[in-house]
Amino acid sequence: VLGVWPESKSFNDKGYGPIPAKWKGLCENNTKIGVSCNRKLIGSRLYNKGFIEDGSTADPADLYNPRDMDGHGSHTLSTAGGNFVPGVDILSAAGGVAKGGAPRARVAAYKVCFVVEDGTSCADSDILAGFDAAIADGVDVLSVSLGSEDFADYSYLADGLAIGSFHAVRSGVVVVASAGNSGPVQGTVANFAPWIVTVGASTTDRNIDVHVELGNGDRLKGTALFQKPLPDHKQYKLASAADVKLPNATAEDAILCLPGTLDPTKAQGKILACLRGKTARVDKSRQAKNAGAIGVILCNDEASGIELVDDIHYVPTSHVVYKDGVKVFRYINGTKNPTAYIAPPVTTYGNKPAPSLAAFSSRGPNVVTPQILKPDVAAPGVNILAAYTMAGDDESRKYPYQLESGTSMACPHVAGVAALVKAVHPDWSPSAVHSAIMTTARTRGNTGDKMNDLNEHESSSFGYGAGHIRPNRAIKPGLVYEVAAHEYLELLCSIGYNSSDMGELLEKGYKCPKKVKSVFDHNYPSFSVPNLGSGPVTFKRRVKNVGPPGVYAAEVKEPYGVAVKVVPDVLKFDKYGEEKSFKVMVAAKWKGAAKGYEFGGLTWTDGDHYVRSPIFVTDNLVIDQSNKIVGTY
Numbered sequence: 001v002l003g004v005w006p007e008s009k010s011f012n013d014k015g016y017g018p019i020p021a022k023w024k025g026l027c028e029n030n031t032k033i034g035v036s037c038n039r040k041l042i043g044s045r046l047y048n049k050g051f052i053e054d055g056s057t058a059d060p061a062d063l064y065n066p067r068d069m070d071g072h073g074s075h076t077l078s079t080a081g082g083n084f085v086p087g088v089d090i091l092s093a094a095g096g097v098a099k100g101g102a103p104r105a106r107v108a109a110y111k112v113c114f115v116v117e118d119g120t121s122c123a124d125s126d127i128l129a130g131f132d133a134a135i136a137d138g139v140d141v142l143s144v145s146l147g148s149e150d151f152a153d154y155s156y157l158a159d160g161l162a163i164g165s166f167h168a169v170r171s172g173v174v175v176v177a178s179a180g181n182s183g184p185v186q187g188t189v190a191n192f193a194p195w196i197v198t199v200g201a202s203t204t205d206r207n208i209d210v211h212v213e214l215g216n217g218d219r220l221k222g223t224a225l226f227q228k229p230l231p232d233h234k235q236y237k238l239a240s241a242a243d244v245k246l247p248n249a250t251a252e253d254a255i256l257c258l259p260g261t262l263d264p265t266k267a268q269g270k271i272l273a274c275l276r277g278k279t280a281r282v283d284k285s286r287q288a289k290n291a292g293a294i295g296v297i298l299c300n301d302e303a304s305g306i307e308l309v310d311d312i313h314y315v316p317t318s319h320v321v322y323k324d325g326v327k328v329f330r331y332i333n334g335t336k337n338p339t340a341y342i343a344p345p346v347t348t349y350g351n352k353p354a355p356s357l358a359a360f361s362s363r364g365p366n367v368v369t370p371q372i373l374k375p376d377v378a379a380p381g382v383n384i385l386a387a388y389t390m391a392g393d394d395e396s397r398k399y400p401y402q403l404e405s406g407t408s409m410a411c412p413h414v415a416g417v418a419a420l421v422k423a424v425h426p427d428w429s430p431s432a433v434h435s436a437i438m439t440t441a442r443t444r445g446n447t448g449d450k451m452n453d454l455n456e457h458e459s460s461s462f463g464y465g466a467g468h469i470r471p472n473r474a475i476k477p478g479l480v481y482e483v484a485a486h487e488y489l490e491l492l493c494s495i496g497y498n499s500s501d502m503g504e505l506l507e508k509g510y511k512c513p514k515k516v517k518s519v520f521d522h523n524y525p526s527f528s529v530p531n532l533g534s535g536p537v538t539f540k541r542r543v544k545n546v547g548p549p550g551v552y553a554a555e556v557k558e559p560y561g562v563a564v565k566v567v568p569d570v571l572k573f574d575k576y577g578e579e580k581s582f583k584v585m586v587a588a589k590w591k592g593a594a595k596g597y598e599f600g601g602l603t604w605t606d607g608d609h610y611v612r613s614p615i616f617v618t619d620n621l622v623i624d625q626s627n628k629i630v631g632t633y
Contacts, residue, residue: 001072001073001076001110001111001112001113001122001130001144001145001146002068002069002070002071002072002073002111002113002114002115002120003035003044003046003065003066003067003068003069003070003073003074003109003111004035004041004044004066004067004068004073004074004077004109004111005067005068005073005074005387005388005389005390005391006035006036006037006038006041006044006067007390008074008078008082008387008388008400009083009085009098009387009400010074010077010078010082010083010085010098010100010386010387011038011040011041011077011078011082011083011107011387012038012040012083012085013038013039013040013041013083014083016038016039016040016106017039018039019039019042019106020106020138022138023042023043023106023137023138024136024137024138025042025043025045025108025133025137025138025139026043026045027041027042027043027044027066028044028045028046028066029066035066035067035109039106040083040106040107041106041107041108041109042106042107042108043107043108043109043110043137044066044108044109044111045066045108045109045110045111045130045133046064046065046066046111047110047111047112047126047127047129047130047133048063048064048111048114048126049123049125049126049129050123050124050125050126050129051063051114051121051122051123051126053123053125054123056114056116056121056123057116058114058115058116058121059115061391062114062115063114066109066111067389067391068109068111068389068391069115069389069391069392070115070120070389071388071389071402071404072120072145072404072408073109073111073389074386074387074388074389075384075386075387075388075402075404075408075409076143076145076386076408076409076411076412077107077109077143077387077412078098078100078386078387079100079101079384079386079409079412079413079416080100080101080102080105080107080141080143080412080413080415080416080419081100081101081102081103081105081106081107081412081415081416081419082098082099082100082103082107082386082387083099083100083103083104084097084098084099084103085097085098085099088385088401089385089401090225090312090385090399090401090402090403091225091226091227091312091345091399092345093208093225093310093345093346093347094206094208094310094347094383094385094403095347098385098386098387098401100412100416101412101413101414101415101416101417101419101420101471102416102417102419102420102423105416105419105423108134108137108139110130110133110134111130112126112127112129112130112146113126113146120146122146123160124159124160124161125160127146127160127161127164128160128163128164130164131164131165131167131168132164132167134168134173135167135168135171135173139168139173140172140173140174140419140422141173141174141175141176141415141418141419141422142165142168142173142174142175142176142415143176143411143412143414143415143416144161144165144175144176144177144178144191144196144411145177145178145406145407145408145409145411145412146161146177146178146408147161147177147178147180147190147191148161148190149180149182149188149190149362151190151367151368151626151627151628152625152626152627153626153627154368154627156193156368156492156497157497157501157502157505157506159193161177161191161193162191162193162196163505163506165177165193165195165196166193166195166485166488166506167506169195169196169430169431169485169488170485170507172429172430173430174197174415174418174422174430174433174434175195175196175197175430176196176197176199176411176412176414176415176418177190177191177196177197177198177199177411178190178191178198178199178201178406178407178408178410178411179191179198179199179200179201179361179362179374179375179407179410180361180362180407181201181360181361181362181406181407181408182360182362183200183358183359183360183361183362183363183463184359184360184361184363184453184463185362185363186363186364186365186462186629187363187364187365187367187623187627187628187629188362188363189362189363189364189365189366189374189375189462190362191374192366192368192369192372192374194369194372194483194488194491194522194524195430195431195483195488197376197377197414197418197433197434197437197438198374198375198376198377198465199375199376199377199378199379199381199407199410199411199413199414200357200358200361200362200363200375200377200378200379200381200407200410200463200464200465201357201358201360201361201378201379201380201381201382201405201406201407201409201410202355202356202357202358202361202378202379202380202381202382202410202451202464202468203354203355203356203357203358203380203382203383204354204355204380204382204383205349205350205351205352205354205355205446206347206348206349206351206383207223207347207348207349207351208223208224208225208310208345208346208347208348208383209221209222209223209345209346209347209348210222210223210224210316210317210318210319210342210343210344210345210346211318211342211343211346212297212318212320212324212328212340212341212342212343213235213340213341213343214238214327214328214331214338214339214340215235215238215331215335215337215338215339215340216331216335218327218331220318220320220324220327220328221320221324222297222298222308222318222319222320222321222324223308223309223310223318223319223345223383224298224310224311224312224313224316224317224318224319224345225310225311225312225313225345225403226285226312226313226314226315226316226317226345227312228316229316229342229343229344230294230295230316230341230342233341233343234341235339235340235341236269236270236271236294236295236339236340236341237269237270237271237337237338237339238270238271238272238273238297238332238338238339238340239266239267239270239271239272239273239332239338240255240272240273240329240332240333241254241255241256241257241261241262241267241272241273241274241275241288242254242255243266243332244262244263244266244267244270244272244291245261245262245263245266246260246261246262246263247263249261249262255274255275256274256275256276256277256278256279256284257272257274257275257279257283257284257285257287257288257296258278258279258287259279259283259287261287262287262288262290262291262293263291264290264291264292267288267291267292267293268291268292268293269292269293269294270293270294270295271293271294271295271296271297271340271342272288272291272293272295272296272297273296273297273299273325273328273329273332274288274296274297274298274299275299275301275325276298276299276300276301276304276319277301277304281298281309281311281319282311282312282313282314284296284298285298285313285314285315285317286314288314288315289314289315293315294315294316295315295316295317295340295342296313296315296316296317296318297317297318297320297325297328297340297342298317298318298319298320299320299322299324299325299326299328299329300319300320300321300322300325301322301325302322304322304359305321305322305359306321306322307358307359307360307382308320308321309382309383309403309405310383310403311403312399312402312403316342316344317342318342328340350446352445352446352447353445353446353447353449353451353452354445354446355378355380355445355446355451355468356445356451356452356453356459357378357451357452357453357459357463357464358381358382358405358407358453359453360405360406360407361375361378361381361407361410361463362375362407363462363463364461364462364463364465364616365462365528365530365597365616365621365629366528367623367627367628367629368627369491369495369519370528370530370621370623371495371519371520371522371528371529371530372522372524372526372528373461373465373524373526373527373528373614373616374465375463375464375465376434376437376438376465376466376526377414377437377438377441377464377465377466377467377468377469378410378441378451378463378464378465378467378468378469379410379411379413379414379417379468379469380409380410380413381405381406381407381408381409381410381411381413382405382409383403383404383405384403384404384405384409385401385402385403386401386402386404386409387400387401388400388401388402413469414437414469416471417437417469417471417474418433418437420471420474420475421433421436421437421474421475424475425475425546428480428546429482429483429484431480431481431482431483431484431523432480432482432544432546434525435477435480435481435482435525436474436475436477436480436546437469437474438465438466438525438526438613439466439477439479439480439481439525439611439612439613440469440470440473440474440477440610440611440612441464441465441466441467441468441469441470441612442467442468442470443464443466443467443468443601445468451463451464451467451468460597460599461526461599461614461616462597462616465526465614466525466526466612466613466614467612467614476547476609477546477547477609477611478545478546478547478550478552478604478606478608478609478610478611479543479544479545479546479547479552479604479609479611480525480543480544480546481523481524481525481541481542481543481544481613482523482542482544482579483522483523483524485507486507486510487522487523489502489506489507489510489512490512490513490516490517490522491519491522492506493512493513493516494516494517494518494519494522495519497512498512499511499512518540520537520538520539520540521539521540521541523541523542525613526613526614526615526616527539527584527586527602527613527614527615527616528615528616529586529615529616529617529618530616530618530620530621531618531619531620531621532562532586532587532588532593532594532617532618532619532620533588533619533620534620536585536586536587536588537585537586537587538583538584538585538586539583539584539585539586540581540582540583541581541582541583541584542579542580542581542582543571543579543580543582543604543611544577544578544579545573545575545576545577545578545579545580546576546577547576547606547608547609548576549573549574549575549576550572550573550606550608550609551570551571551572551573551606552570552571552572552573552604552605552606552609552611553569553570553604553605553606554566554569554570554571554582554602554603554604555602555603555604555605556600556601556602556603557600557601557602557603557615558600559594559598559599559600559615559616559617560593560594560598561588561589561590561593561594561598562586562587562588562589562593562594562598562600562617563585563586563587563588563589564584564585564586564600564602564615565584565585566582566583566584566585566602567582567583567585568582569582571604584602586615586617588619592619593619594617594618594619595618595619596618597616597617597618598616598617598618599614599615599616599617600614600615600617601613601614601615602615
């Protein structure tokens with residue numbers, strides 16, 4: 001959504017044949033430094049009219065150029081479909097072969113967002129123009145790493161991304177979008193339209209370790225990247241940034257290493273302990289360097305917990321978890337002449353537990369349509385190494401591949417998987433691909449235990465949806481929950497949208513049926529009961545066999561205090577494409593059950609396939625008029 005850097009090796013077309021005849025797109029090369037296509041990168045479009053008409057401003061080099069001037073666009077596109085590139089690393093760390101989720105796919109970029117002073121900005125009309133172009137061009141899968149997290153007075157019919165993605169799905173295009181980066185607060189998940197595959201972010205088992213050796217003998221493990229290590233393996237003077245503050249600065253600001261707070265006469269030649277928060281993590285090492293410090297121990301605050309990020313810093317730095325940060329400050333405050341050493345980065349693999357859910361990944365429940373559980377799945381989104389822009393002159397632009405974190409990074413992993421599934425099953429609908437990815441996901445990590453999150457609590461379907469993606473399993477899911485385009489419209493009818501508005505924005509001439517189905521009967525691959533206190537709930541579902549003939553039995557893990565009955569609990573399929581219907585009845589086992597959030601699951605299995613759907617139940621989810629969670633009662 002922010003363009004592409006075409007010179008990246010990830011978009012090299014060596015070994016590619018002619019561009020498919022169905023492709024109708026083009027590359028806009030309307031500036032001296034525009035984008036030239038090849039047989040790998042087959043499209044690059046720019047949509048900025050809405051942004052300009054809204055009165056927004058951006059650097060003209062970005063605003064009038066389909067190129068990626070930020071890095072986000074190239075990073076996400078190469079993660080989804082970047083070619084094989086051997087020998088990629090970042091400052092000699094995290095080395096290996098770079099490749100996208102679907103490395104032999106053809107790729108195209110639709111630039112609809114632009115860098116502004118406080119981040120990025122996108123106009124709905126430009127987003128819609130991008131969707132329309134992608135549909136007309138012949139795209140099969142859209143990876144959409146953008147979204148609003150302001151849900152006050154939300155309407156699907158006033159959300160350009162929801163409208164555009166509906167038209168794409170109706171045209172046979174799979175749409176994958178990021179869940180947002182407002183976690184771990186509940187009720188923050190974005191892009192919750194039921195026709196979108198919504199993706200949360202998780203970790204991998206790769207770490208870049210930077211050890212800190214304190215003068216008292218403690219050895220702490222953190223992470224970071226930097227160009228030059230400390231000159232000698234010895235102890236250096238260590239100070240809290242609060243203790244090297246300028247006379248006019250407060251200790252509260254100085255400990256955060258904020259600009260204009262550090263005294264060079266006190267910081268010179270020392271390692272500083274800085275607290276995470278308020279400003280960018282990398283800016284803290286920049287301020288330390290400007291003050292003459294030779295290193296930084298970046299200490300998480302309590303809210304950040306154990307979430308670490310492999311940023312490229314200006315001086316040798318180790319980013320440590322909250323409990324280790326407490327040890328650092330306790331050592332400094334209790335020692336007359338504290339010292340420390342920061343070791344060079346070392347890449348390690350097979351770390352446990354992994355995957356874990358990122359603390360920043362936005363959480364459910366879905367505050368607009370709580371009967372649809374969101375996000376749908378989780379995928380790698382922490383410290384992802386992928387292609388980057390070379391525009392600009394700051395420190396990060398020296399490296400053609402960068403580590404980035406966010407649900408923006410998780411989204412293209414799933415888009416790549418969707419492309420692989422479509423390549424094997426070109427006749428599958430977007431909802432079939434959506435279902436296959438969800439029902440084959442896994443909720444356990446490499447320790448065999450349930451996935452946790454990065455504040456060391458067990459995670460739930462509010463964070464990872466159906467679970468962490470398993471690409472190979474998604475190719476052969478066994479059964480799929482399929483949804484026709486008109487059923488999405490019927491769902492909107494069931495939650496109060498009127499025919500005239502839907503007909504104008506989603507499907508011309510559409511009329512809601514006289515008898516509207518229950519919202520619980522939408523054929524989604526999960527089950528969500530936000531108000532069990534109002535009485536038992538019955539879901540109607542159907543599944544299509546996309547494997548060999550077989551007999552599937554239902555296995556239920558009941559949420560605590562909740563009875564779940566499946567009727568029938570055995571489904572026999574005689575041929576490929578056959579559909580069978582069933583009901584799931586959910587009721588409280590005792591009065592007042594499910595006062596909090598309770599989770600379970602339904603799995604259909606024939607012994608070879610495991611088609612799992614999450615179940616969420618609560619007694620009474622209360623959401624205010626601004627679409628914020630008030631509580632459960």
